[in-house]
Amino acid sequence: MVDSDDNNKELLSVSGITKIFGTLKANDNVDLIVNSGEIHALLGENGAGKSTLVKMLFGSLQPTSGTIVWRGNKVKISNPSAARILGIGMVFQHFSLFDALTVSENIALSLGDNIEMSALADKTRSVSQEYGLPLDPDALVGDLSVGERQRIEIVRCLLQDPALIILDEPTSVLTPQEANKLFETLERLAGEGRSILYISHRLEEVQRLCSRATILRHGKVVGACDPREETAASLASKMVGAEIDIVHREAGSDTGDILLKLNALTMPPATPFSMPLRGISLDLRAGEVVGIAGVAGNGQSELFDAISGEATQADSDAISINGIPSGRMGISERRNLGAAFVPEERLGHGAVPNFALSENLLLARHRSDKADFLGLGLLGMIKRSKVKILSRQIIEDMDVRKSGEDPAAAALSGGNLQKFIVGRELDRNPSVLIVNQPTWGVDAGAAARIRQALIDLAASGSAVMVISQDLDEIFEVSDRIAVISDGGLSEPEPAKNMTREKIGMLMGASHQNDVDTPNTLEATA
């Protein structure tokens, strides 16, 4: 633990750090100073270089040039163990946990060599209770919720008694209530004299927690400020470097025809670590956007797979598209009924990384647009020029920025690829569109473009379902909002009647009923 006299002394000072990946300067001459006992924000958009910078502080990456000074001494952090010995702990954005190991085994892996496993279980329990982060040391990580996993990361970090704790986007997977608890924990840790480097792009959190902020854009420091003295808008424009388009939305109608009907949709879990779907019913009407809010891992991807036909149902009536029972249909048949799908994972699921954009377009639509793209006969010769013309059209419509005529999907940035994938589906003018996390990891400009396109599609008379963890996004696009939690879906409510607090309650709702839910599943199965 750090003495209180040390407060407001420089704990960490980074100067002139540069990191080059190939031709990309991920960090360009970055300076950063963190004092003892402060919560310091590192702000920036996705891809601004925040994660790269902290990975160098934690020894996972080596800087190309620049110096790191820790407690007045110049140090080289060659690996994470070296960082831990210095007193730097990290809570990762994408958790570095092992699904098949228990909580205490996961913790043991990041501690020193001389740890007794039996003593560790007790220590885990005591530390987790002391900070109000309850954990069962013997539980398998694969069985735990995302919030619980984050607790493991934090407890693991605290057991090392660090002087500096780095948190990379910690609230992106938490309910508002869980996030509040996390903030209390962090304030308490800062009160103990520990420093916290808090990485986020959520401005209200930063304004609540942090007294100083360093803002990164395109790998460079573009400013340092006291976030409490700034407005959210002024912080956002510093982060983005330009004004962001505002998304416009007219009130949708709730009297349109039902284009997608989910009727007590139930599915057993596909793997031991996935979520079952518990009797989900929903009417999605023409002209509306329904937002499905929820914390990651509560059944969103399972719901998406069930609707898209990646996982088919035994009961044909569980899903109806345009009034036609389609529970047993595969993905192409459902597309032919006028549905379109945009999965969460862009590379590997939404697009084949090493295929050109035009080839990815053909792969998605070779059945629904067979007549346009394929010749007659068994072989179905590809009409390349037609595919390429349409691909160019989509690129133009969605303002996809790319290098080269028809680049591979993997060569595009996340936001631009997502614009292309959404555009690929929108161009068909689908009557039902299901999108899962449409703007995850997408820069603000592209996100606004995509959201506007979804709203415009609904306004033209289609039904749109947006599954998202981002509450801002849900409120921005939705006419009605439902919350998915523990594999069940709440009754959708008009967006104007919903508040963040209410959504938060619904997100946590069935977690308290964990004991009964297996029975309800059996009853409905």
Next chain:
Amino acid sequence: MDAQIIVSILISVCVASTPLLLAATGELVVERSGVLNLGVEGMMIIGAVAGFSVAQITGNPYIGAIAAIGAGAVFSLLFAFLTLSLVTNQVATGLALTILGLGLSGMIGEGFVGQPGIKMTSLDIPYLSDLPLVGKLLFGQDAIFYTSLILVGLVSWFLFRTRAGLMLRSVGDNSKSAHALGIPVIRIRYMAVMFGGACSGLAGAHLSLVYVPQWVEGMTAGRGWIALALVVFASWRPARVLVGAYLFGAVTIAQFHAQALGIPIPAQFLTSLPYLATVIVLVIIARNRRMTMINTPASLGQPFVPDR
């Protein structure tokens, strides 16, 4: 059938099972670290020829066995270098290792074909091995047999009770996370692959110094593939590998005797029995899908390249 015959059958079951158990135990450790080495057959045959030739030259089968362990480990180092340092495809490289091992061993062993081998004598523990019936079975077998049994226990203890074993499993479960925590992924995988090579080498030596005591080209006769299959069917649990290897050995011996006794079942069916019986039993053991998924190394066969 009198008791003496049963004991001698049981001993022959042990002899038939030991090479499978050794090779499978080694491969289990390799796969638990997330590496799929399909070169078991090749490493075994290299061990067999190294063990036999060194035993012939020195006149001592124990020096032969140690040479086989070393030869297997060095041979697997080639696989480790290609797949871990140069990030070649693990499946293709493993197959190449098998083909290379079979060819190379044939060349090395050419001068030894037909020579009478030196059999590793049984360890006769005074008094104990003279006990009626069980004496010979429990206390009168060769050193490699005892090594194989101790090794299964040690591997199980290592994997599930030690920190080093935990690190090895973590690398196999999620190599990216392990790297982020500062666990030396590549170094652990190198050591696991070499351990697997050493075990396969010893398994080969058992064939050429105990089982057959001779050098015959291609004498592993597919045992490396059986060992590979055992690891998967045993869902990466050492105790189940032990069950699987002995079951396979037992049914192999049983069908020999059945054929010798002239039981009117087609010989082809009897020959296929060990495979059938092993698959069925291990599938039944592994029917708990949850446990199987937990035990399966999630990053098996996936190359790891640190992003720096």
